[in-house]
Amino acid sequence: MKLTCYIIDDEPLATEVIASYIVATELIELKGIFLNPLKAFQAIHDDPVDLxxxxxxxxxxSGLDFIKSLKNPPAVILTTAYREFALQGFELDVVDYLLKPIPFERFLKAVDKVQRLTKDYPLLAQDRFQDEFLYFQKDKVNYKFVLKDIIFIESQRDYSxxxxxxxxxKILQKISELEGKLKNKGFLRVHRSYIVNLDLVDRWCSFELGINGRNxxxxxxxxxxxxxxLNR
Known part of the structure; x- marks a missing residue:
């Protein structure tokens, strides 16, 4: 399965180069390009990506302050024309940095590092969200749910x-909307009517799974x- 990514850069030419590399390699899926980092901040919150x-x-x-502003940042590859910023980036646990103009071979090496990191630590993406929560509204009151404590979600037409x-x-929100909010957060839609917390699945077969004593x-x-x- 491909890793998903955003490009965040105020230089259109730079974004075009990276986007063309992504298309050429077919190793990752580009979900969006942002020239405005403030819009990217909202996108990462609403639709998280791997990279x-x-x-x-x-x-x-700045890109460094942008990383600091994220509570649960995805993997980060910095792109910069200034080599002196690299050390600061690594202090923020970025995976790699690419010096502009970016050679294709160097781009491939950076992406390979992200893929190896994900392969070695398959639960890394989920771990970033263990303490995250969402508010769900019912009768104009917002109720807080910690994501790791949600067992499953059942669709009931326009309600979930x-x-x-x-x-x-029970809230007035379709399961498809909740699926988007929970993407890349350890949840998976396993049926048109159900989304489950993968961490809580204790058994499964070809037609059903067991979770917290329920089928x-x-x-x-x-x-x-x-x-x-589940095989991961």
């Missing part, structure tokens, strides 16, 4: 039933993805 290519010198906020270790709540069906069209995720 960002991040320029250091940008208006309003969220079952957690602390209880359950959840696995849809035929979802089985391949479920098997891939």
């Amino acid at each position: 960002i290519f991040l320029d250091i010198q940008m208006p309003k906020i 039933r969220i079952i957690s270790k602390d209880g359950e709540i 959840i069906p696995i849809g035929r069209s979802y089985y391949k993805m479920v098997a891939e995720k």
Whole structure:
């Protein structure tokens, strides 16, 4: 499965180069390009990705300050025309930095480092979100749910039933909307009517899985993805 990424750089030419490299390699999936880092900040919150290519010198906020502003940052590859910023980047646990103009071979090496890191630590992406939470609204009241405590979500047409270790709540929101919010956060849609917390699955077969003492069906069209995720 491909890693997903954003490019965040206020130089259109630089973003075009990186985007062309991504297309040429077919190793990762480009989810968006942002010339404005403030818009990128909102995108990362709403639709997290595995990796960002991040320029250091940008208006309003530097790439280094941008990393510091993220509570749970994805893997970061810095792109910069200034070598002296590299040390500061590594102090923030970036995976690599690319010096502009970026050679294709150097780009490949950086992406390979991210892929090896993900392969060696397959739960790394999930671990970043263990203490994250979302608020769900019912009757104009917002209720806080810690993501790691949510067991599964069941679709009930325009409503969704969220079952957690602390209880359950029925909200006026479609399961497809919740699927987008929970993407890359340790959850997986296993049926048109169910999303489950992968960490809490204790058994599974070709047609159902067990989670917290309950049986959840696995849809035929979802089985391949479920098997891939659980076999990891």
